[in-house]
Every structure is written in structure tokens, then in C-alpha cells.
Amino acid sequence: MVSLKTDIGSISLERPSMIASGIMDETGKSLVRVLESGAGAVVTKSVGLQPNAGHDNPCFMEVRGGYVNAMGLPNPGIELFKEEMEIAVPKGKVIGSIYGAGPEDFSKLAAKMEDYGACAVELNLSCPHAKGYGMEVGTDPAMVKTIVEAVKSSVSIPVWAKLTPNTHILTQIGMAVQDAGGDAVVAINTLKAMVISPEFARPIMSNKFCGLSGEAVKPVGVRAIYDLKSVLDIPLIGVGGISDWRDAAEYIMAGASAFQVGSAVGTRGLCVFKEINEGLSKFMEEYGYSSIASMVGAAHE
């Protein structure tokens, strides 16, 4: 019998799948529903210090091969998010995603998430459509190192950094996370994008810029994990366009110890977690992989 159990440093998951930040994870009850759908853990919506309404609509649309979104980090703020965590934490492993403008913001938010019972924090260093946040602070290795070091010194739970593919120095940023004592790297966030309406001769998103997710970005994400695996020793978590077990297996073989699913919740439904878990088990059995660990990075050998 194969096991889907996987370890991300000190965190042990019964199943390697998680919901990606931003997807059905703004409320405690949504998070519980995702956990009950077969996800091994859930990642919250990225939460900041203050309540944020995000960008105006349109902030989302379907495109060939996926979605674009410019939600703009909507969230009720870290103080109110306590209520959502109180509902979700007793039901499973919850990773608190946080965003801030610098080391102080991230440290404060991480400490709150630890207080609320998060099993790890995921630093959003990668949102491509929020001014002053996300990839604007996450594409400078020195800034990334400062932020991760600051958070590491404020919490005792593992610190994960979610990185952007919108850079040519991804591996240097990954090294900065590792050098700062970061516990894992999550990759990728969405690809910075734009959609224009020819009829109205203007970008459709109110924010103009947005991020592309879904099946179209999967090869980019797999490459990113492969590159990171080549230089880093800390665990990796793959995310970007995963909608079935084959996609998940690609990420694992590129070097990911676990993976996150986002857009496929829209295209396939919440059943996607159960389907991936079952498909992956079957594949592992047939091809003689007894554990996730035995598959991690297999494509490098």
C-alpha cells in the first residue's frame, strides 16, 4: 500500500495537496469545507494588517487555459481574521498566508497567525497586482532575506515564502529565503498579465494588470520548481495550474514535497482534491513509488 503522507520540514501532512492562497479561503467555514474535501492542509487568503476591499470589479475573468485575476488582496484584516481561524484550526492544518510592505508588517502578522493556531505562515512575496506589496517586495533578494529573517525571529512555526515567476533571478530569491532560515519555498504565484477588450479599447480589469493562473501556467511552475530544486536544500511546494494527478506528479518529480491547487477548484470543483489523491495513489502503486518522498525530484536523476 502506498502512502500519500509527506513531510515539509517539521510539518507532516496525511495528503500532499493544499488549497492555494486566494481560493475559497476567506472564511473559516470555507476552509473547513476544503479540508473536508480531501485537502491535506489549507492556506488562507493573504491577510494584511488592515481590512482591504481589494480592487474594484472586474477583477477576474476566464481566459483560454485559465483565469486572470486582480483581486487586490481583499481580506478583513488580521484582527478580525481571528474568528475565521478559530473555526478552521480545530478541523485541520491551516497555513496562514500574510502580506505586508516590509519586515515589521510581516513579523506582526506572522506572530498573530501563530497565536491563532496556524501550523505555518506563508509569506506572500509574489502577488503581481498589488502596489507596494507582493512581488514588489519579493523580487529583491536582499529585501526577501530581511523579511524572512525578521519573521523567523518573531515566530516558532515554520516560515514558507511564496515566490513569483515574474523575475529572471528566481533561484537567487530562493537562496535568499534559505539563507535567512526560511523553512520552505512555495512557487509559483500568478504570471503578471493583461487582458484588453478590443470592442471597448481598454484593459478589462479595473486594475489594468492582473495575474494569470490555471493550466496555461503549469509548465512555467514546473520549471520554476525544477530550477529551485537544483540549488536549494529546503523543501519546495509546487503550485500553478495543477488540475489532475499527472500535473501533481510533474511538480513532485521536479522537486516539490507537496503541492497546492487553485484554479482547478473553479474548473473541476472541490472534488479535485479527492480525484488527485486517488489518481496519485494509483500511479504510485503501478510505478513502484512507495512514498511521496521517493518521487520528489525524480526527474533530476
Place this chain on the structure above:
Amino acid sequence: MSDVVVIKKIIEEAYDTKTFVFDWDAKVRPGQFIMIWIPGTDEIPMSVSGICEKTKSITVKAIGDATKKLHEFKVGDRLSIRGPFGNGFDLSNKNILIIGGGVGTAAVMPAVVQTGADTIIAARSDKDLIMLDTARKHAANLWIATDDGSAGFHGNAVQLMKEKLKEKSYDYIVACGPEVMLYFTYKACEELDQDCQLSLERYMKCGAGVCGCCVMDDKRICKDGPVFTKAQIAQLTEFGVSKRDACGRVVTFR
């Protein structure tokens, strides 16, 4: 993907409500909705109020910035739409009573047209009643209720529904309207052991079941709904009690 459609016809339904008819050959079920983009203003969910093979319509009450802007649109102007989204009503059984309250009437009108079922249309006063001509043409019986008694039954939709349920039994009620109306429709159905399907509403961003901002408890209005059965509604602790704002903060109704 979005579709750009051209407005073919505009019907003045009431002093503050217009129906926009456009060519769109998408398959839509009664009770589904679309996201309408008004460039420079907003993108908002709108129930599909008319379903023909080649044309569809939306019925818009001028309430906020986006709907007021939409009211300035003329025949020949273009709309950008996404969808259809949501589950729609289950109309497999024809022995139903359909109730539309205020602009919620728009959401149930395709069900009236498809089934020809008995229908109640309710509004604050006679000048707020909409889509009566379509309802008259298709409903087996059409009953009207106004809060001020200026037309039809003097009272609200739920009071008239209770009267009608004394005279005739239905397999279920199909209703859309303001949440307070739906809440008391549900309470009355509980009390009378009457089955129902209600179309609910929440602030939406994606419309496609992805972002999770329109949840009521753990149900996404856009994807798991907007139509919920009586049994599902019984599990929704936030129904009639609270909603969430654009930040995801809880806002209580009372």
C-alpha cells in the same frame, strides 16, 4: 472568456427599472445569472430575466453607480458579459408556485415562462410592479401583492402566499426577492411544512466559484447556488442574519 453583445431592445418596466434585450445564443437555465461589465464603472451579477434561443435579457433597477450607468445605455450599445453562472431552479415538477418580489421578479420570470405555473408578483406599490405583461401571458394564475394596497392584495408576498396555500397545495415554492422576503418565505414554509427553492444573493467578485467572497456559511452563492433547497437553507446560519462586505467582514442585518 467574455462575450460582447449588442442591445436590441429596451423595455421600460417601471420608473426605475428597464429590461435590456440582446442577441446571445448561449444556453441558459432559468435562475442562472451573468456578470455584466460596465466599462469604467463596475462588473455586477445580473439574473437572466428572459431566455429565448437566440436572445436573452436582463432587468435592471437603477440603484447603484453601475445600474444607473447601465440605464444610460441605448439600443445598439454594447455590453460585455461573462457566464452564465450558477445552478438555476429545478423545474422538473410543474405543480409549483412562483413568487417574485421587487426586482427579484426578474430572476423567476424565465421559470414562469417555462412552466406556466401559478405566480405571485409583489412590490412596494403599483408603480414598482414589473414584468406583469409577460407573467399574464404565461402564468396559469397571476396574483399581485403590494405593501400599500395600491394594486392587488394589500400586503406582502409572504402573506399572499399563505392565503394561496390555504386554497391549493403545491409541490414547492420557487422564489426570489429581497432577503427579508425570502427569510420570511422560508419561515412560513417551515411552519407549513411546505417545500421551497429560493434564489439568494451576496456581494460577488469572480462569479465562478473561485474566490469564495460570496459565501453564506460554507456555500458559494455563485457556484453552489444561487438557488438553494429548503434543506440546504436550513443549514445556512447566515441566511437572513448577516452578509460579508468587500473585505470579507461580517455585517449583520439587524
